[in-house]
Amino acid sequence: MPNQTSSLDLMFQALADPARRSMVERLSRGPASVSELARPLAMSLPAVMQHLAMLEAGGIVSSAKVGRVRTCQIRPEALSLAEQWINQRRTQWERRLDRLGDFLADTADEEDLK
Amino acid sequence: MPNQTSSLDLMFQALADPARRSMVERLSRGPASVSELARPLAMSLPAVMQHLAMLEAGGIVSSAKVGRVRTCQIRPEALSLAEQWINQRRTQWERRLDRLGDFLADTADEEDLK
């Protein structure tokens, strides 16, 4: 059964692998070529290319080729999209806990009046 | 070759599926049973159980069974871990852009002196 993949799917999927996160960490310090990204990773170049493709599919990285060198960059808008999704869930949950706390406090006050 | 999976792997992996994100969205409004989580999803209960297992493996959700009902909850600490990782990469990139901007501005100033 085919997964209908949204942009958040591809984004989180892209971040779910340590090799890809290490590439993102490297890129967060500035642009890099494919072989620079590959250097610290214990795998073949084609493997790195495949990871790069997933990062691009997730919108997290963009790249362009000049001569024989492909240079890669982070796309921070994409990262902030993922960040926002998580943040919204977390704060929604925390607001709920606050309301629950208020409710319990009110109930306690009413108890005090007795 | 076995993937040595870290907690961030499992976390992002857990968030990379629309069914699982919909479960998290539901849970961010408060605790729910397994069948409540399943109701809006067009899939069998066992499928939902498998998604739940991945959410628990990622530390995003915890659950406990009382009588015949299993009640699930969000674990916001886990969510904030993922949020922090993303936030660190994004801000590191943005700081770099700022420094680059300063450098270019300084260079322009020196040009002005000529």
Place this chain on the structure above:
DNA sequence: CAAACACTTAAGCAATCACTTGACTATCCA
């Protein structure tokens, strides 16, 4: 021009994912 460089493509393989159906096991309620 020829060799080195920086990728790129293709094919293949084992492991994991996202489901399914078909049992089965405990509650809970009348």
Place this chain on the structure above:
DNA sequence: TGGATAGTCAAGTGATTGCTTAAGTGTTTG
């Protein structure tokens, strides 16, 4: 007690991942 309810286990299937090796394609550089 006996049937509905809520969940669980197991096995199987097709698609996707995460790699590999082998064989290219363009770009510099001596």
